[in-house]
Amino acid sequence: MGLLSDPQSRERVLLFLIRHNSKLCILCYALGLVWFLLLPLPPLSAPTYISENALLPGLVKREFVGGPQALSLSREFAANKALVGGLPVEWLNKTMTSLGLEVHTQTFAVDLPFPDEINERYHVRGTNVQGVVRARRAASTEALVLHVPFLPEANDQAMGLALSLAAHFRKQVYWAKDLIVLVTEHDLLGIQAWLGAYHGINLTSLGVRSSELGGYCGALQAAITLQLSSDVATSIDLQLHGPNGLLPNLDLPNLVHHLCLHAKVLCTVQELLPPQEDNAWWQSMHIMLLQALGQASTKPASEHGLFLRHRVEALGLKAINSHRQEKASLEKLGRLLEGVFRSLNNLLERFHQSFFFYLLPSLQSYVSIGNYAPCAAAILVVLFLCAVELWAKLNPEKERRTREAAASNPASIPWLSVIGSIVIAHGLGIALYLGPLVAHQRAANYFDLPEDEAVSLTALGIGVSSLSLPHRGSTPQGWIWLKLFALLELGMLLLALDLLNFPLAFMLAIPTVPAAVVSQPSHKTASIALLLVASPAVISLMGLAMKTELNPHGPTSGQLGGFIGLFLRWLQCLSQSILEHQSLGTNLYPLFTLGLFPCWLQLWHVALWKE
């Protein structure tokens, strides 16, 4: 690297950067945006293919004929559910045993940090039921999971189909992996308790108390979560992302899509029809944006998501019954699932051949990480370009030439005010992270509010009041040091996030980067305006608005429209994200409070720096 080690040429590179800095910044930012808009188009998105040879999709003759049995079992299940008024554990136990499965039950208890008003639960008690089909000629070292979440109002047909499939699978000799039919209660909490007990770990800060789990089957290789609430279905929607933007290996959705094509069942993602010839760009972009928003919310798309955190490739299959003509019966769906499980049975290693990071503009094409990661990186480079410029401004050319001068003049750094500002910003971040949990009870009592509203209002209160904290500069140059630090911190944070959860990093980068670059005391109005737009609260509000706008079903009935409705839903989301962070380990809230908010606050201090 003669270019950078040689002081003369380094000087030239630096001069070039400083001279053309604003042009370069605008160019990089525009490049990132345009690149993102081009992602659904062919050179950047490639046709999907199944890259794991072992899957052998669609080669077997489907033999499942248990459609009527599935239907009668689902009716029976619904009747027993109504009788018991919850999960009919006794009935499940009896039925699974009579079908020849090895049955185990697990009880669990979770205490949430504050009452969940949306799902109406606080101290959660539940039972998971697990029926095992043992592979007769294998050593129980690997297993597949067919997961049916218990829902009080729905999902009866899924239960009937799963039981009937298990009865069919029980009679077959070709299993190389055990099959677990898993029924969990209290959606994500139940599956988390089961996964924790199965793997013997607890991944969240909450204490989950659960009884001993029997019937281990070795390493879980794949899981399918089934949602089916009607006797016929018109299409199957694949639900991909798990917590924190995790995705199943691309081979798994491809496999299901391939078998759906084979069975002539319509298969969709994000509940949108596949892009048509005309207007293909917008339709693919729509699907892709919905996936991106889902990943950025860090919330799992369905109950399958928590399997992904244990590196078990999992997919949620949601059967949809719309007004379309072609209906698929339970038997047809059963045969589809039979095909999926026989292909999964053929697996020799865990899924590893295909992509783990991708965006899907449709089920026929994918954008790989190599194609999409650069567009966030291009935007984030702006932060570092700006930091280089600031660095050059702090060390003028003359001083850099004479090293002695530079060495003898370190006192020009206003340590106290800069470091004070940094510490205050991060301290407030920690306060924002911990505050709602510590203080919500007091706030609820004092203001006479429901507890989850108290949580979000406490967070909002801490956030807003932190804006007014003192930020008094002692030296005119101090803000440069502070901004330099903030830019580097923000850049590193978002760049690291780019690799883990691209959609989130990209959506944060679009508003924060211009605000971060512009903010300085001399353009006070512009920087305050930009910073307000780029504040964590406004970003999340905009994300929520975008999600509502793009949602294929439109706003759900009973929700208030307009800005007030949006704001109320945003408050709900705020308390939900705190709750999900505590109970499921999603990272959106700590990322915003411990990472993004301190950076933003430092930039806020820069904008209001008194020279």
Place this chain on the structure above:
Amino acid sequence: MCQYCLIQVCTSRFWFNYRHVANVLSVYRSVKRLGIPDSHIIMMLADDMACNARNPRPATVFNNAHEQINVYGDDVEVDYRGYEVTVENFVRLLMGRVPPNTPRSKRLLSDERSNILIYMTGHGGDGFLKFQDSEEITNIELADAFEQMWQKKRYHEIAFIMDTCQAVSMYQKFYSPNIVAIASSQVGEDSLSHHVDSSIGVYVIDRFTYYLLEFLEKIHPASQNTMDELFRVCPKRDCISTPGQRTDLFSRDLSTVLITEFFGSVRKVELVTRVVSVPSLRDLLTTVPGKKDDINEGVTLSNVFADQLPVAQMVQKGKQKEWHPPDGFILAFWALVLLVFFKTYGMKHLTFIF
């Protein structure tokens, strides 16, 4: 020492490579039918498909969707199996450099009068064949192994058959004499599978081997088919890949070499019309070595191959064709029937038929 030896290698593991095991077992069955005993066959199978838990028909291997012949029958002798199938073991087997405690069934007991048939299948690339998903043998290594075999006088002639992707690349580097090689696909081509057995759920056989077996089914120990017919068993329209062959190293004209010289244990018997005086052992010991050639005097190379087994003729005679009316007659008959039908009922009745 064996006159005819056969080495069969399947180098692929894993359930989805069922077809490679089926390939090898089918060829095994064919050559055994032609009379090569198990003691002269060395079979290497890298995986056990019959006992794979995924096999819906336990303890069987089929090479056809009709599942008529279980090629993993009662009398299959696998000499190298599972993780024993390695490049090292294969090369040692060829060269005869095996450890002293190796059993006879795992040795290639050949000499300079032995014809060897080598059949290999698996996943190949340009210049290599993959063994076991972990290592590979290159075409140069294989060519050197054959050269060493030649120098150690371990073969008389070799027929080398290869059914892999880009199989031609494997014989390109051969330089030892008396080798004829046939491969299923050119460099840059894939060798494709023939069909799926949907009740087992795998591809059961490869195209080249399928047509090779179809051809071998018609061969019997007394067949006069020659090796050059083997080059035409799988034309491109059937194989989809283009089979290749290499004959420049082989010293004889392949249209005079019988298939059974490699695929069957039919000994080449030379008929001599005159009486040969066989000297006594004592005479042999006392004669000067240089004069020993006199004994073979008069034996010409224009050999006549005896029909060694009269069984063969019986087979051919016994197979009388059943009488069958000529095809043209049947066609005309049905045409007449249709004509009468339409004349009687008219065209509008077609709607009732279709």
